[in-house]
Amino acid sequence: MSDRGFIGVFDSGVGGLSVWREIARQLPHEDIIYLADQAHVPYGSRQLTEVRELSIGITRFLLGEGAKIIVIACNTASAAALRYLRRVFPDVPFVGMEPAVKPAVEQSSNGVVGVIATLATFQGELFASLVERYAGDTRVLTQVCPGLVEAVEAGALDTPKTEALLRECLTPLIEAGVDQLVLGCTHYPFLRPVIERVVGARVAVIDPAPAVARQAMRVLARRGLEADPSTGPGRRRGRAGSHVFYTSGDAAAFAGMIEWLLPSTGGDAKVRAVRWQEGCLETRV
Template sequence: MIGVFDSGLGGLSVLAALIDTLPRADFSYYADTAHVPYGNKSEEQIQRRVLAIGEHLAERGCSLLVVACNTATAAAVQALRAAHPGVPVVGVEPGIKPAAQETQSGRIAVLATEATAKSQRLKHLIRDHAGRIEVFVEPCPGWATHVEMLQLDDPALAADVRTRVEPLLDQGVDRIVLGCTHYSFLAPLLRKIVGSRAQLVDVADAVARQTRRLAGGLADGTGKLHLHASAHPERLHAALPRLHLGHLSARIA
């Protein structure tokens, strides 16, 4: 079984890509809804949660782990790999490399949680992959919480997104990296604001391809999905149709 986890609902965007790529694999998805969001927590707090969840999924029989959270990857993926040396671990990191390769203007932006925005891992990604590309990092406090509350049509959210994104477009940014898996569910709103001025960069499909390369025999399972949450698991199930993922419900064991 493949274990996938996030602070909450955001990782469902990665889970959907994983299931599209590995339709016969068995997945266990864990939402740490008792501690969402991770974006305003310290690195030490995030590491404790990631290690606890990794242990939980390993005990459930997961032999491959996907950290479907940029913030958790930045803060704790190395610690998770050290704790489970025999288990492949796939992290999710902002798509700096593809954005830098594809930009025509030489200017890209990263929309991220507060924790990811100030992380050393993001700084290293920019250093290693952006070269002479100008990178604008925009912290977006509250966005993940809006997704968790399924407030995707909230006018206050739309206004805040516009306030943060339009200045980036005015700076000539033509690639906008979604640096939090929750933000995938804001893509329709972002596209309305961005129009043809920039393209969104989401790494969910790339994560799914990397997981497929590591899956081996795990790719041939029964196609079942197990959903778990540290608080209010019923909300996790109810969120699927609201996030246009109702087709996953038929897989739930």
């Protein structure tokens, strides 16, 4: 890993890999560690206080491994814990997820936009503040979509059951006339082809992951923490930064999901197992 540290990224499961993908694309010289807390997936069905405590434990683990910045690649954890983490770790730069309400409102031609996310995301202060700040006269319709996170975790991206779940979730928004659809959970971009098939060409689907990667880039630049492309063990002779993945679940299964969801890794993803022990994460031997 780089002597300046690495980018730490975490989510409850594989969903945050959609954010990892964008960070790796936009910041190819950076070393990245991704942690999937699959022992507790999904976060969306858990109490906000529990998600906050899990996020603290993960942050401590990533900092102990040498993280220079933490990207919370989970809308639920961002809603539950982002402000709290910034208070607990005031010297650590954090980048969180937020539903892309602002661009959806700006791009809407009929003043009706939809957001799909977990209940925990909608219950957080962050979402309410975004709507209050940016919605104006635009109607922002929300829809909870039970079962989608579990479908992605199981690898059921384009199955009749998953499409049925999406149709049930999205039909009220389609009938209400939304012309912008915000993906408010990092698992959902992996369902984008099916989502676009269900909503049709009249509805633009917005994935916030590219904007999150750009924000991480800005924060690193502002703090002078960018990796030097010419140095570091993972970048000799112009090679890209190194990538390591951790999971609190089944390491072999997670490696298989990475290979499937992120073919760019070439099946060579380094996956290590961690476990929870009295509120702390530790590597499994």
